[in-house]
Amino acid sequence: MQCHAQLSSTFYDCTYPNALNTIRTSVRQAVSHERRMVASLIRLHFYDFFVQGCDASILLDETPTIVSEKTALPNLGSVRGYGIIEDAKRELEKTCPGVVSCADILAVAARDASTLVGGPSWTVKLGRRDSTTASHTLAEIDLPGPFDPLTRLISGFANKGLSIRDMVALSGAHSIGQAQCFLFHDRI
Secondary structure (H helix, E strand, O other): OOOOOOOEOOOOOOOOOOHHHHHHHHHHHHHHHOOOHHHHHHHHHHHHHHHHOOOOHHHOOOOOOOOOHHHOOOOOOOOOOHHHHHHHHHHHHHHOOOOOOHHHHHHHHHHHHHHHOOOOOOOOOEOOOOOOOOOHHHHHHHOOOOOOOHHHHHHHHHHOOOOHHHHHHHHOHHHHOOOOHHHOHHHO
């Protein structure tokens, strides 16, 4: 069974016209406290997309029935920014509960973070729904590792419909903030 959603950049214009401003404010506050959060939000969105699509499954905590993607090896000590998405969701829920998905918040937050530091902007198509399942196994298999050979990276990104240019941009998101030397010192 296939499901086809109609995503639109104006999805919330009638139901919650101030949604994007609320998300932007949460991102701006977080980045003003820690500029490195820009790269963290981009990575959070990127890693969410790479596993089950843009469905916010990366935000799900462990439960008796869910093995969280948060605990997958590629995410441990690497992915952060969950609190910013939670803060934005909390603010949105105060005035219009149950309308804006965490998946959309995550996508908009990544874009807004990029533009805050002079990076590129893009149109975010909205109307995603949040997942009720996570895939720890897919996170372990699909997420690119910092030491993966170039051929594996290229094929992994291509399998997700992404180009080499996309791969470079997403793999280099750490350059917006700070990178840990051990991740690249052998390449310079």
